[in-house]
Amino acid sequence: MIVYRITKAVYASQLVASGGAARWNGRGQFVIYTAATRALACLENVVHRSGEGLHDVFRVMVIDVPDELTIETIAVSDLPADWSDFRQYDACQRMGADWLRSGRTAVLQVPSAIIPHESNYLLHPGHPAFSRIRLLHTEPFLFDPRIKAGPDV
Template identity: 70%
Template sequence: MFVYRITKVAYADRLVASGGAARWNERGQFVIYTAATRALACLENVVHRSGEGLLENFRVMVIEIPDELPIDAIAIDTLPTDWFDFGQYDTCQQIGGEWLRTGQSVILKVPSAIISNEYNYLLNPIHHDFSRITLHHTEPFAFDPRIKD
């Protein structure tokens, strides 16, 4: 399976996590966020960058996950109805934190808060299977200039 991450050129040559807080992890928990499609990866950037800095140099990271690796998944029907709301970050961070603490899988499939029925894949870089996940290649990427910077 291939997943995608759009990042600035300076960070596109390796699979690393910043440890910054996000929807599914607290600050200090290292998680690499990827998307099921290039389009979803683009939207994630637009939403999280709030339209700022989209004219810089970016790359699409095409990441290969071996099919035999187990994937844990968060079923949307197990989440609060407003899970996607900013006010529910704590709930989502607890779920992601528990996944990291148990270490039962290197991949967690989570629903996209942007597009219904789309998914992001979180990668745990300290899991023993992480070395089996590879950066297959990178591709040039430019945000459409109609997206306001």
């Protein structure tokens, strides 16, 4: 399976996690967020980079997750009804933390909070099988100037 991550070019040469808190992990929990498509990776950036803007130099990371790796899945039906609301980060972070601590798999499929029926894939750099996940290459990425992020839209 191929997954995608759009990041600032300076961070695009290797698969590393910042440890910053996000929907599925708390601060200090190292997770690499990827998306099933380039388009979803783009939208994730638009939503989460509103304060930073979209004018830096970005790259698409094209990542291979071997088909034989087990992928754990959190389905929408496993989540509270309002799980996509930012006030539900605690519930999602608890589920992500449980997955990280358990070491059950190197990959966790989670629903996109932006596009229904789409998925993001979290990669666990501390898992033994993570070494089988490969950054295939990177591609230049420019956000279309018509895309506006932030409250000044």
